[in-house]
Amino acid sequence: MSDTGGHDAGHDHDHTPPPDSSEGLGHYNVMEIAVRELLIDKGILEPGQIRAAVEAMDSRSPEGGAKVVAKAWVDSEFKARLLDDGTAACASLGIEMGPTRLAVVEDTSEVHNVLVCTLCSCYPRMLLGLPPDWYKSREYRSRVVREPRTVLREFGTELPDDVTLRVHDSTAELRYLVLPMRPTGTEGMSESELAALVTRDCMIGVTLPGVPA
Amino acid sequence: MEKGRGVHDMGGLEAGPIDRESQHAFEWWEKRVDAMLVLLSGKDRKLITVDELRRGIEELGPGAYENMSYYERWIHSITHALLEKGILSSDELGRKMAEVESRADGSA
Numbered sequence: 001m002s003d004t005g006g007h008d009a010g011h012d013h014d015h016t017p018p019p020d021s022s023e024g025l026g027h028y029n030v031m032e033i034a035v036r037e038l039l040i041d042k043g044i045l046e047p048g049q050i051r052a053a054v055e056a057m058d059s060r061s062p063e064g065g066a067k068v069v070a071k072a073w074v075d076s077e078f079k080a081r082l083l084d085d086g087t088a089a090c091a092s093l094g095i096e097m098g099p100t101r102l103a104v105v106e107d108t109s110e111v112h113n114v115l116v117c118t119l120c121s122c123y124p125r126m127l128l129g130l131p132p133d134w135y136k137s138r139e140y141r142s143r144v145v146r147e148p149r150t151v152l153r154e155f156g157t158e159l160p161d162d163v164t165l166r167v168h169d170s171t172a173e174l175r176y177l178v179l180p181m182r183p184t185g186t187e188g189m190s191e192s193e194l195a196a197l198v199t200r201d202c203m204i205g206v207t208l209p210g211v212p213a
Numbered sequence: 214m215e216k217g218r219g220v221h222d223m224g225g226l227e228a229g230p231i232d233r234e235s236q237h238a239f240e241w242w243e244k245r246v247d248a249m250l251v252l253l254s255g256k257d258r259k260l261i262t263v264d265e266l267r268r269g270i271e272e273l274g275p276g277a278y279e280n281m282s283y284y285e286r287w288i289h290s291i292t293h294a295l296l297e298k299g300i301l302s303s304d305e306l307g308r309k310m311a312e313v314e315s316r317a318d319g320s321a
Contacts, residue, residue: 028285029242034309053248118224142228172263
């Protein structure tokens with residue numbers, strides 16, 4: 001990423017984009033600006049739509065997925081709908097999957113699920129936001145389908161030998177979300193307290209939900 | 214690389230340890246590339262599909278695939294698809310890129 005220009009440094013938490021006219025623009029940065037301006041000139045995109053789409057994406061985070069998981073833990077009727085048709089169940093909570101379908105895969109005492117996209121980086125971004133860099137890395141994509149137990153161990157997750165590991169390879173049309181097992185000792189917790197235990201990584205399946213102290 | 218296996222098709226290959234800690238902050242132009250695909254592939258336009266994006270990326274040779282960053286591959290592929298579909302011409306793209314570059318130089 002060294003040739004994309006360092007003009008954004010320090011703007012990570014700032015929602016004002018830096019001006020386009022900056023020295024040291026990389027080739028692909030220039031290409032992005034040119035293509036965007038041409039699409040606006042042609043009336044294919046309207047000014048402001050890109051900004052609105054960036055803001056919509058920035059507003060998505062693993063909290064969306066955590067809300068879905070916590071609801072499934074406390075509401076068995078919702079859980080049944082979620083496992084039957086994840087797309088529709090999420091839509092009923094106001095989370096639209098867009099052009100993709102969602103399949104929710106449930107962890108049990110016999111089966112543990114892990115997600116990957118070996119070919120690229122497909123990810124349930126409507127529920128979790130953009131994927132972490134490691135999810136897109138050669139190392140994760142290559143190895144998690146070959147030696148998932150070893151990979152999980154690198155994430156600090158040790159599973160009993162008699163638990164079956166299922167690795168789900170996402171596609172452009174079909175995204176997965178792991179429904180982890182509700183941790184023991186959480187019987188008296190509210191839905192929002194439960195949601196706080198559900199992390200991005202446990203909805204990818206590389207870790208388990210936190211156990212309350 | 215195994216015969217017949219594309220550079221993107223890495224499931225099951227040997228690879229080193231996973232770097233779980235590094236996370237680059239997305240730059241604004243990277244977010245705009247992402248947003249551009251969302252808009253162009255969305256139901257209002259349907260000008261490009263995610264599969265077409267992937268095909269453009271998968272056709273990059275091993276050298277280019279490895280040397281380009283994630284969103285560099287995306288903008289390359291989006292642009293390629295727009296040219297292929299005749300939505301943009303290579304002439305106007307070339308002129309616009311030169312214009313953007315000269316604007317950037319002028320302010321430096």
